[in-house]
Every structure is written in structure tokens, then in C-alpha cells.
Amino acid sequence: MVTGAPATMRERREELTPMLAQYVDVAERYDDCVVLFRVGDFYKAFCEAADEVARVCELTRIEREDSTGTYTACGVPVDNAPKYLRRLLDAEYRVAVADQVEDAEEASGLVDRAVTQVLTPGTVVEEELLSEGSNTYVGCVATAVGDTGDGSGGGTDGDDAAYGVAYVDVSTGECAVTAGDAAAVDEELARIAPAELLVGPAVPSEVVDAADCMRTERDPEEFAPDAAADTLAAYADPERFAAAERVACGALLAYAEYTQGDDGPLEYVRRVRRYDPRRSLRLDATALRGLELFENPVGSGRTLFDTIDETRSALGRRRLRAWLRRPLVDADRIRERHDAVAAFAERTLVREDVREALSAAYDLERLVGRVSRGRATARDLRSLHDTLAAVPEVRAALEGIDALADLRGALDPLDDVRERIDEAVVPDPPQEITDGGVIRAGYDADLDEVRSTAREGREWIAELEARERERTGIENLEVGYTQVHGYYIEVTNGQLEKVPDDYTRRQTLKNSERFYTPELKRREDEILGADERADALEYELFAGLRDEVADESDRIGELAGAIARVDALAALATVAVERDYVRPEMVDRDGGRDRDSDDLHLKRSRHPVVEETESEFVPNDAALPRGTVAVITGPNMSGKSTYMRQVALCVVLAQAGSFVPADSARLPVVDRVFTRVGASDDIAGGESTFMREMRELTDVLHDATGDSLVLLDEVGRGTATTDGRAIARAAVEFLHDEVGATTLFATHYHELTDLADEYDRVVNRHFAATEREGDVTFLHRVREGAASSSYGVEVADLAGVPESVVARAHDLVAAERDGDRSADDAGGRDGDDDGDDDGDTTEAIPQRTLEEVAENGHSEPSAAGRDRREASPDPSQATPGPEPEEAVAAVLAELRDLSLAETTPLEALNRLHDLQRRAEAVEEGSPGGEEP
Numbered sequence: 001m002v003t004g005a006p007a008t009m010r011e012r013r014e015e016l017t018p019m020l021a022q023y024v025d026v027a028e029r030y031d032d033c034v035v036l037f038r039v040g041d042f043y044k045a046f047c048e049a050a051d052e053v054a055r056v057c058e059l060t061r062i063e064r065e066d067s068t069g070t071y072t073a074c075g076v077p078v079d080n081a082p083k084y085l086r087r088l089l090d091a092e093y094r095v096a097v098a099d100q101v102e103d104a105e106e107a108s109g110l111v112d113r114a115v116t117q118v119l120t121p122g123t124v125v126e127e128e129l130l131s132e133g134s135n136t137y138v139g140c141v142a143t144a145v146g147d148t149g150d151g152s153g154g155g156t157d158g159d160d161a162a163y164g165v166a167y168v169d170v171s172t173g174e175c176a177v178t179a180g181d182a183a184a185v186d187e188e189l190a191r192i193a194p195a196e197l198l199v200g201p202a203v204p205s206e207v208v209d210a211a212d213c214m215r216t217e218r219d220p221e222e223f224a225p226d227a228a229a230d231t232l233a234a235y236a237d238p239e240r241f242a243a244a245e246r247v248a249c250g251a252l253l254a255y256a257e258y259t260q261g262d263d264g265p266l267e268y269v270r271r272v273r274r275y276d277p278r279r280s281l282r283l284d285a286t287a288l289r290g291l292e293l294f295e296n297p298v299g300s301g302r303t304l305f306d307t308i309d310e311t312r313s314a315l316g317r318r319r320l321r322a323w324l325r326r327p328l329v330d331a332d333r334i335r336e337r338h339d340a341v342a343a344f345a346e347r348t349l350v351r352e353d354v355r356e357a358l359s360a361a362y363d364l365e366r367l368v369g370r371v372s373r374g375r376a377t378a379r380d381l382r383s384l385h386d387t388l389a390a391v392p393e394v395r396a397a398l399e400g401i402d403a404l405a406d407l408r409g410a411l412d413p414l415d416d417v418r419e420r421i422d423e424a425v426v427p428d429p430p431q432e433i434t435d436g437g438v439i440r441a442g443y444d445a446d447l448d449e450v451r452s453t454a455r456e457g458r459e460w461i462a463e464l465e466a467r468e469r470e471r472t473g474i475e476n477l478e479v480g481y482t483q484v485h486g487y488y489i490e491v492t493n494g495q496l497e498k499v500p501d502d503y504t505r506r507q508t509l510k511n512s513e514r515f516y517t518p519e520l521k522r523r524e525d526e527i528l529g530a531d532e533r534a535d536a537l538e539y540e541l542f543a544g545l546r547d548e549v550a551d552e553s554d555r556i557g558e559l560a561g562a563i564a565r566v567d568a569l570a571a572l573a574t575v576a577v578e579r580d581y582v583r584p585e586m587v588d589r590d591g592g593r594d595r596d597s598d599d600l601h602l603k604r605s606r607h608p609v610v611e612e613t614e615s616e617f618v619p620n621d622a623a624l625p626r627g628t629v630a631v632i633t634g635p636n637m638s639g640k641s642t643y644m645r646q647v648a649l650c651v652v653l654a655q656a657g658s659f660v661p662a663d664s665a666r667l668p669v670v671d672r673v674f675t676r677v678g679a680s681d682d683i684a685g686g687e688s689t690f691m692r693e694m695r696e697l698t699d700v701l702h703d704a705t706g707d708s709l710v711l712l713d714e715v716g717r718g719t720a721t722t723d724g725r726a727i728a729r730a731a732v733e734f735l736h737d738e739v740g741a742t743t744l745f746a747t748h749y750h751e752l753t754d755l756a757d758e759y760d761r762v763v764n765r766h767f768a769a770t771e772r773e774g775d776v777t778f779l780h781r782v783r784e785g786a787a788s789s790s791y792g793v794e795v796a797d798l799a800g801v802p803e804s805v806v807a808r809a810h811d812l813v814a815a816e817r818d819g820d821r822s823a824d825d826a827g828g829r830d831g832d833d834d835g836d837d838d839g840d841t842t843e844a845i846p847q848r849t850l851e852e853v854a855e856n857g858h859s860e861p862s863a864a865g866r867d868r869r870e871a872s873p874d875p876s877q878a879t880p881g882p883e884p885e886e887a888v889a890a891v892l893a894e895l896r897d898l899s900l901a902e903t904t905p906l907e908a909l910n911r912l913h914d915l916q917r918r919a920e921a922v923e924e925g926s927p928g929g930e931e932p
Helices: 007-011 018-029 047-057 078-090 183-190 225-233 243-261 285-290 304-308 314-325 330-344 348-358 364-372 378-400 402-409 415-424 445-472 491-498 518-550 552-578 640-656 690-703 719-740 748-757 794-796 803-825 848-854 884-897 907-925
Strands: 036-041 042-046 061-065 070-075 095-100 113-119 138-142 163-168 173-178 196-199 215-218 479-481 486-492 504-508 512-516 585-587 600-603 618-625 629-633 663-667 673-676 709-713 740-745 762-772 774-783
Touching: 007 047, 018 036, 018 095, 018 113, 018 740, 036 047, 036 078, 036 113, 036 330, 042 047, 042 078, 042 415, 047 078, 061 415, 070 078, 070 378, 070 402, 078 095, 078 113, 113 243, 138 183, 138 243, 138 518, 163 183, 163 243, 173 183, 183 285, 183 415, 183 794, 196 243, 196 762, 215 330, 225 243, 285 585, 304 552, 304 709, 314 552, 314 640, 330 348, 330 402, 330 552, 330 585, 330 640, 348 378, 348 504, 364 378, 364 518, 378 415, 378 518, 378 552, 402 552, 415 518, 445 479, 445 486, 445 518, 445 552, 486 491, 486 504, 486 518, 491 512, 491 640, 512 774, 518 552, 600 640, 618 640, 618 774, 629 719, 640 673, 640 709, 640 740, 673 690, 709 719, 719 740, 719 748, 748 762, 774 794
Parallel strands: 036 095, 138 196, 196 215, 585 663, 629 740, 629 762, 673 709, 709 740
Antiparallel strands: 036 042, 042 070, 061 070, 095 113, 138 163, 163 173, 479 486, 486 512, 504 512, 600 618, 600 663, 762 774
């Protein structure tokens, strides 16, 4: 990557033209940047830098030759600069833009140039380079110099925390800082997702290795505690922060000032917020990725945020994203959000009126930044006016709604600011203030007088042509204007003998002559002078108005926050109404520890993203007492991962303030959500899939608490079966005995279902499927009890594996099953077999059905009887079934247990067909031959 002054130019500095020498001077001062140097209508780069810019931006290099020799150059059109700047930033370049800061026409020699802005991936503020619906953060990780210990853990417990983590959005002024150990750094960087990261000199590289963004090196002196504290003092009292926080935040703000070209503090960074990650639901990088909150591995696939984003403004969109990234853990605050969502959901007209008004809301947070930097245009101020004009309408719609009273009170319409802008700025101003015509007539008497002079002069000139034609008798005489020669009277060569004596020649053309008169020259001077004075006065008036608006930055910022909350809440209400989400009952995690109060109950829950793409999504219940480990078995492709994710997503949505996709919901407040669902090799990092899975499992077992929700999918599947099964079993036991977290544990190790007989808080759940004549139907329905088959061979067949391979696999499964039966006849399995399950292709009867059979006076089914299945296997492979009376009782119990209201027509048909076949089998004397 080429940055700084090109070497070929530095080597022959004394030979360079003045302009190229000026370019080298600027490039040496900004030696970490690609310098784009304004020359006429282009931003140019030279020599090696030109080669780099041409490659990244796909532009053509040109060869230049002057008295100093030959060099290459590449130009970026000024009018289309954002397009090319975006390419450079995406390629992780820093770009220093050197503009002409002197009028070329007024310069006596070389035009003066200076860097007006430094653009980096994390500090861009130009509207064309930003995503309106999300923040662009630059982050910083630092430590108090000399302190690189492990710290105190994930939080802001004091000066002993090892690392400070700070972030700022330079476009909006949002700034926050926390502190913690290496694990906390990793978690926070995942949540912040900075576009650029500053790393302090004492921070080990492995602490920030997981951050997928551009790294920026700065002078180590900026991370010195005293220097950082001095910078921070302009924004907040340094004593409020821990030592590592002071260093991280101070160094970060110094960098932000550097990129914005400011000599002092950024005025629109109104406050630096110190936060504790433990005061929100913690979601590490693995959980964010596994739950697909903001990114989908498919690339074009929808995320949870995409699904619930019904906001109408950039303000609301960023606020909703922030709520989803940091859900609440305070039950009272969660209920307050639910109250507000319910208020909007219950009032359709109010909701739609508010959303319609907010659709025109301007991005006030970024406006404040532009106003404070002196970059806001007249159109920006008119957009602020239009947004303020909509606030009274929103306030009126919210009047009398108790749940929204505080929010209504925060909607300050800023009538004084709105009226001041309306008095000063025309309704549809030009984009640039230098184009004139920005300030209304009547706003300033001096400006009106100057404009009147110019207007009267132009009116006199407009009438001049007719007067001179009549006076001179030259019928084709014309009056015109050019920027170079000013006003003129043009006469064709054939009429030159009629030219009066008071005409003075100004310009000779091929077929005509141009003249002026003393009066025309006087009027021209008046007009041009008036125009110049008007432009200068207009700019002065606008700059003063802009400063007045900047003085109200705090009020505008508070209003922006209120608009963002209203928009986000109304969006959540819209989702709830249109998609049949229900308000969850929230149980405070500090409100007691009895089993009933902390149960997680979801009735007919759905996956919020999948149900939008699947026309026949099958809802499922979830009933998990606190601390329960649910071992989930069932076929491949049956929906185990989707089920686990939908439970977790309901929890995340609820704590973010949303209603949830279910018929009813009662949820405990959890402190963290852990996931281990799917992984891939890290080839560059030298880690296999299994190693990555084990690292993720390690994080879960070390950090989960009794208030956590844990999702584990196929733990131990990347190694030998005996080892993997042992790891999975030990993990379940540890979660049950040591952690106490509510856990969903999906596995194909069917032996783990025996744990339900040994531990009081381990339960079995399975996904049902049926098989007829080799065809498997996945019912996607969660049932109590354990499944005993994964239908792996059948899934391979569905995937298109060659028939010969599938047939051979069936033979091997049958052979192993026969061997297992022989072992059972000889005294049972030895427990050390490396198979994935017990060889049976059947599915157990739900536990509650067995209990009902026992209650009706029937004997406890045998081990073989518990291994019933919903499939229709080859009769030659059937295992011994239960006694006829047990089979009849099981059929009746299952029929009685069938919930018709919750069963799809296809599922009901399949279930009834299988029950009928089982009844027929009992009559024929083979009750064990068929199972649902």
C-alpha cells in the first residue's frame, strides 16, 4: 500500500515544479494517507500514488512531462469524488483531501492548498459515504501503560480492569467507553462492529485478533495517560473514568479531532457515556453470528433485524439496531417498552399518523455534526425546519396516552429554531450557499438594499437594447454579457457606420464588434459590485444562522433521541400487529428462585425470520423450568436448530422491547445467550472445525450462569464417536450440576437421553417423523420423549447421493442393527460402540403417553417397547413389540393426546394412517410391527 509522498518525487524535490513540490510537502505531513490534490476540476495523485489510485478506482493513468521530467498522474473528478472515495475506503486506505483554499483568479502565484479533511473507514462524515440506517464507529482498545494484566473481568469495576474499549461515531457524536479483560474486549468489539480500530501500544495483538476491520496505528505518545486525560478533559471529567478507559477514550477523541481537521474538541460530542456491559443482555460474536441478528451467512439471506425493521427514519433505524444489539436486563424497563409498543399496537390510527409524520424526519443526529463543523447547507437547515414542523403533529397524536406521556414530553418542537430558519432561508434553496439566493427577502435590510441596486441595474440593462436600437437606428443591435468581458453592445460589421461617438470598442469578433458606453460601464460596476456584496453578506447571514442552530445542538440532540424512540416503538408495534406477535409476560430474574416463577413458556412459538419465507411453518411449544437441560433428538432436517434459535430469538426480541412470535409467552429475564450452532474451519488461524467448536464450548462452560440461556448443537461431532459422546455427556452433566443454565442441547448421540433418568432437571424432547415404504416425512413437531433415529441414510437419499451408496448404507445399518440385537440377546451392549446411535430406526412414544398407560393400570413397557417408531420399517427388520394390551393402550393414549387444533391436515392424515396400521397389526398378532 503506497501512502505519503512518492519516493520518486522525494528524491528529486529540488527539480519539481512549485505545484508538485507543494504536493510533496502535503503528502509528507500526511504520510499515512493517500493524498488527493485539487487541481482544477480533479483531485489528483502522482507517481506511485497515482498507480495505486488508478488500480483501486479503475481509472486511467496518464503520462505527464514538464521541465522536471516525466511522471504519471491519475485524476478523480471532483463532481463524482464520493464514488471513488468509497472505493479507496473499502480498500482500507486513509485519504487526505487537499483543497484549494484560495481563489485561483485572485492568487498572485501558486494557489494555496491545504488538507481540509482526512477520510478513513471509521471517521467519514460525508452523507454520500455513510449508511443512513446504521452507525459507523471507530473504536479504540488501550491499556494504562505498563498494565497488561488480566484485569477484573467484563465490566467497569475500577482501575484494575486491564483494557479500555471506547468507540465514537464521528458523524453523530455518540461516544462511549467501558473496561474489562480480554474476553470482554472480544465481546464488545463484536457488538460495536467498528469500521476502524485504534490499538494502543501495550495491547497484545491476540486481544484484538477477532476484530474484522481496519487497524490504525497512532503515535504512542497519544496513548500516554497524561496526554489522553488532557484530551478527554475537553469532553468530560477524566476522574469519572478508570485508568484504561481514560487512555482509550482520550486517544480515540484525539484521533477523531485529527481526522476532522479541528484544532480543538468536537463540539457536537456532547457527552462521553461510561457503560457496564452487564447492564444489557450480553451477546458475544458467536451468538450474534449463530442467531443471525445482523448478518446471514447465506449473504442475501434475511436477518432478524431485516425482519423487524419497519422504521420510517434513519434515526429510528439506528435506534432499533442498537436495542437489538444491547437488549435490556431490567424487567421494569422491558415492561415500559412493552407498554409503549402495546399502546401503539392498540391504536391503529395513532400509529399510522405518527409513522406518516416520521417518514419525513431528517437525520438530526448527523445534522448536528455538520452544523457544528460548519458544513451544513441551506438545504440541511430547511430539512431541519421540515422535521420540526412535523413534531407538533406527532405530539398531538400521542396526547392522552399514559404509556407514551414521557415520550411525548421529550418531543420538544423547538418552535424558536423552526421559526428562525423559516424567516431566514427560502423554501427551496440552492445546494451551495455560494450560488446565492439562499436568504429570504425582508430578512436583512442591508441585503435587500444591495439586491435592489443589482436588480435596478439589470432592469436598466434589460431596457438598454430597445433604447439603443431606437437611438442609433441599428435594428440588429444586441446587448449581452460574458464573465470575461462583462456587459457589451454588439453591432454587426455592416452597421458599424451607424455606431455613435460615445461607443468605446471592447472586443472584435469575425462578423461584429462589441462596445460599451460610459453609462453601461458604470451600471456594470454597480451590478457586479452589488452582486459581490450580496454574496458576501448572504454568506455572513447564513453562517450566523448556522451558528445559532449550533448553539441549540443539545436540544436538537434530545429531540433526535425522542424521535428515534417513537419511530422504533411504532415499528415494533407494526410488526406485532401485522405478524401476530404477542406481548410476553416478563419474569424478573431477581424476583425469586422458585421453579414456577422462572419457567420459560412459549405457546406455539415461531421463528420470526423463517416463518416469513416458509408458507407452512409449524409452530412449537417450549416449556423449560429454570435450569432445565433439554436433550433434543430427532432426524436430520427436522428443525432442531430452527427450534432452538426461535426460542433464543423470542428471548432476545422480548428483552429488546418487542413482542414475540407466539400465541402466548412467559419469559424469565436472562443475562446472556450462548450459542454453539455450526462452525467452520479457520484455515488461516490453523484451527479445525472441532477445535473451534471446543473453544466455543469452553466459553459457554466458563461464562454461563444460572440466569443464562444456552444453545448447543451437535457437541462432540467432529471427533471419534466415543470421544465426542463422552464430551457431550460431560458437558450436559456440567451444565446441570455446576452452571444451572437453561439449556437446549441438540444431539444425535441418542445415548444421552438416558440422562433424563439420572438427573431431575434433564428432560428429553424429540422431533417427530414418519416413514412409509422408505419415504421419510418430517413433521417438524416437538414432542416429549426421545427419538431413536436420525434417518441419516434417508436424508442422504433426499440429497441426491447415488443410489448404490444409499443401498450400501442401508445394508450396513441393517447389519449393525443385527449385530446389536445379538449383543442384546447375549447380555446387552458394552457401551463402547462407535456408532452414532443404538442402531434402532424407531422413535419412542412420548413420555407422557407412557405415564398415561401406567396410570390406566398397564405394566411398564419393556425396553424394546420403548423403542417404538412412527416409521413403517421392513417387517424383516422389526424388533419385538409390546404385548397386545399395551399396544392398544398406547394407540388410544396417543389418539387422546393428539391436539387437533395444533395439527396440520397433512400431519393429521399421517398420524391417523399410522395409528390405523398399528391397530391392524394388533389384530394380526404383531403389535410391535408398526409405530407412528
